[in-house]
Each structure stands twice: as structure tokens, then as C-alpha cells.
Amino acid sequence: MRERLLRWETVLLTLCVLVLAYGAISTDGFAEADNISFLLLDYSEVALLAFALLPIVLTGEIDLSVASVLGFCSALTGALWNAGMPFETIVPLVVGAGVVLGSINAVLIVRFGLPSLAVTIGTLGLYRGLAYVVLGDGAVTGFPSTYRPLATDSLGFLPYVTILVIVVGIIAAVVVHYTPVGRALYAIGLGEQTARFSGIRVDRIKMSLYLVSGGLAALASLIFTLRYNSARADNGNGLELAVVAAVLLGGVSIFGGRGTVFGVATAVLLMAGLRNVLFLGDVSNEIQNVITGLLLIISVLVPASARLFARRKRQHPTAEPTLDEEESCPAPTVSSQRS
Structure with a gap:
């Protein structure tokens, strides 16, 4: 029972309840239905991207290009809409484009064996640049009113x-926690070579994860575009910081092999509630970004400190009883001399 109460997910849930309760008590209008809807909508894209990034991080990899995939797909949506294409046709094309961008990451990381951090930093800039090539600096508006209510x-x-x-x-949650694929994700994160020797198809799983990540980022781009009724090349710019912060704050180890979907979902809700309280309190975006950065540092620092403490505790077991036992027992050499 004590271990369950001290789990990181329990701490997050407690913090989430405290933030929401503080907002309801101290901030006018926080608990109103319209504001709750706004709070949930504000972090909907972050939640989708976090669920896409979670299994990737479980395997010990990373994808920092998710927000740039969102931006490119939003720009592509605007360009196709400008060209007179029906929105029903745009949706599958944009999702397919997201999958293609995800597959580029997958090929570079899995087939060529390049570090995922370096690759996705590169494609972060590449995809954002391609978004400007597709749409330029302008914005496209006037999307069909029949679909906009789905996002608003x-x-x-x-x-x-x-x-x-x-x-x-x-x-x-079902895939990660209750299927063989989910168990394989944890196994890969804990030891890729061991997972390969165990018969897990590591490369195929990693390839699939990046394809899913690209597809979910494209879906998030459609929601983002319809919600703001604006397709721009800079849509989602900087959103990767909030996504990574949500995943790591949710208790997912940056080294892989540990984390839960519930923890990530709770972290997203906590960040959304905190952002909403700050927004209603007229706190600037710059300060909000500072707080997001601090949450990211804390999410890495706290688990690392806990692991370091546990390691030192294992290396230095209870030494005092041993010393007492030695003092209470005569040394064998002394006894032999007296005999």
C-alpha cells in the first residue's frame, strides 16, 4: 500500500487535483463549463502527440520532429484547400503525408542505425522548412463549416x-500494458540486444512506432488547423517542448523501459490545468514557457535522483549492526594466542 501511494503516478494525480482545486477556489470562471472545455481543447494536440511519443521513448528512442510534422501537414492542408481540393480528399492525403514523414525518420534511425536524437533534431528543421516551401509565410482560412465544429x-x-x-x-493503454507488443516495448527499452536474442522483432516494432507517430501528428494537425481556422507553416511551432515535458513528467524514463499511459495522461491534464490557471491570471507566455522548462527539468531530475539514492542504498547496506556484532565478538586471532 505504501509503495502504491509513493508511486510517481499517484504524486502526479495528487498535484493535478491540487492545481484544479486551487484554480476553482482562487480564479474566477475557472470551474465554469466553457473554461473546462477550453482547458481540455487547449492541450488536445499535446495529448495526441504525447501518446504518439510515449511508446517511442519506452524503447529508448526519441522523436523531436512531431511538432514539425504537425506544421508541415497543416501547411499541406492549406495548400490543397487553396487548390480547390475537397476536404474529404485532403484528410487521407494529409494523414498519409504524416506517415511518410514518420517513415523517413524510421528509415534513418532503424535501417541506417543513426541516433534518433540527431535524426529527429535534423528532421525537426527539415519538415518545418518544407512547410514554408509548401505554403510560404501566409495563412489559409475559410475551411468548411461542416467540419470545424468537430474541432471546436x-x-x-x-x-x-x-x-x-x-x-x-x-x-x-491496451496496446502498451496488455499486449505482447507492449511487453516488447519495455523489453527493448531495458535491453535491445537481449530483446533481439529473445526473438523480438526490434526493427519492425521501431519502424511501426515512427509511422504511427507521423500519422497521429498529421491527425493533430487537422484538429489544430480546424480549431484555429488557419493553416500556417508555423502552426505548432515549439510544441515539442510541451510534448516531451508531458511524457517525461508522466514518469516515462528517457532511457526507456519504464512508464505508463496513465502517468502521461495525468501529466497532460496537470500541465493543461496549470497553464489555464496562469492564463486566467494574466501570466505572460514567456513565464509559462519558463514553467514548462522547469517541469521538464524536474521530470528528469526527480527520477534520476531517486535511482541514485536507491543505488547508494544498495551499495551501502546497514553497516552499524555489523560493527556492533564485531565489537561484541572477540577476534579469532586474540583467542588463539590465549590458548
Whole structure:
């Protein structure tokens, strides 16, 4: 029972409840249905990208290009809409484009064996640059009113997009925690070579993860574009910071092999609530970015400190009882001399 209470997910859930309670008590309008809908909508894209990044980080890899894939797909949406293409045709094309961008990351990382950090930093800039090539500096607006409500309206206080996020989260939880694929993700993160010797198809799994990441980033781009009714090349710029912070704050080890979907979902809700409280308190975006950066540092520092403490505790077991035992027992050499 004590270990369950001290789990990082429990700490996150407690912090989340405290932040939401503080907002409801101290901030006018925080607990109103419209604001709750806005709070959930504000981090819907972050949640989708975090669920895409979670299994990748579990394997010990990273994808920093997710926000740039979102930006490119948003720009592509605007360019195709400008060209007079029906929105029903644009949707599968954009999702397919996201999968293609994810496959480029996959090929470079899996087939060529390049470090995922270096590759996705490179494609972060590459995909964002391609977004400007596709659409330029302008913005495209006037998307069909028949689809925009799907990204803006709510069922009571629950936005339609949040329902989609919940469905994606449930699917991610089932796959990660209750299927052989999920067990393989943890095995790869704990030791890739051991996983290979165990018969796990490491390369195929990693390839699939980056394809899914690209597809979910494209889906998030469609939501982002419709929600703001604006397709721009800089859409989602800097969003990767919030996504990585949500995943690491959710208790997922940056080295792989540890983390839960529930932890990531709770971290997203915590960050959304905190951002909303700051927004209603007229705190500037710069300060909000500083807080997000601090959360990212804390999310790495706390687990690392806990592991270091546990390691030192194992290396230095209870020494005092041993010393007492030695003092209470005569040394064998002394006894032999007296005999």
C-alpha cells in the first residue's frame, strides 16, 4: 500500500487535483463549463502527440520532429484547400503525408542505425522548412463549416476532440500494458540486444512506432488547423517542448523501459490545468514557457535522483549492526594466542 501511494503516478494525480482545486477556489470562471472545455481543447494536440511519443521513448528512442510534422501537414492542408481540393480528399492525403514523414525518420534511425536524437533534431528543421516551401509565410482560412465544429464544439463540457483523445489513450493503454507488443516495448527499452536474442522483432516494432507517430501528428494537425481556422507553416511551432515535458513528467524514463499511459495522461491534464490557471491570471507566455522548462527539468531530475539514492542504498547496506556484532565478538586471532 505504501509503495502504491509513493508511486510517481499517484504524486502526479495528487498535484493535478491540487492545481484544479486551487484554480476553482482562487480564479474566477475557472470551474465554469466553457473554461473546462477550453482547458481540455487547449492541450488536445499535446495529448495526441504525447501518446504518439510515449511508446517511442519506452524503447529508448526519441522523436523531436512531431511538432514539425504537425506544421508541415497543416501547411499541406492549406495548400490543397487553396487548390480547390475537397476536404474529404485532403484528410487521407494529409494523414498519409504524416506517415511518410514518420517513415523517413524510421528509415534513418532503424535501417541506417543513426541516433534518433540527431535524426529527429535534423528532421525537426527539415519538415518545418518544407512547410514554408509548401505554403510560404501566409495563412489559409475559410475551411468548411461542416467540419470545424468537430474541432471546436463540445458535448456538454466535454469537447468532441477530447473524446477522440480519450479513445486514442485507451487504445494506447491496451496496446502498451496488455499486449505482447507492449511487453516488447519495455523489453527493448531495458535491453535491445537481449530483446533481439529473445526473438523480438526490434526493427519492425521501431519502424511501426515512427509511422504511427507521423500519422497521429498529421491527425493533430487537422484538429489544430480546424480549431484555429488557419493553416500556417508555423502552426505548432515549439510544441515539442510541451510534448516531451508531458511524457517525461508522466514518469516515462528517457532511457526507456519504464512508464505508463496513465502517468502521461495525468501529466497532460496537470500541465493543461496549470497553464489555464496562469492564463486566467494574466501570466505572460514567456513565464509559462519558463514553467514548462522547469517541469521538464524536474521530470528528469526527480527520477534520476531517486535511482541514485536507491543505488547508494544498495551499495551501502546497514553497516552499524555489523560493527556492533564485531565489537561484541572477540577476534579469532586474540583467542588463539590465549590458548
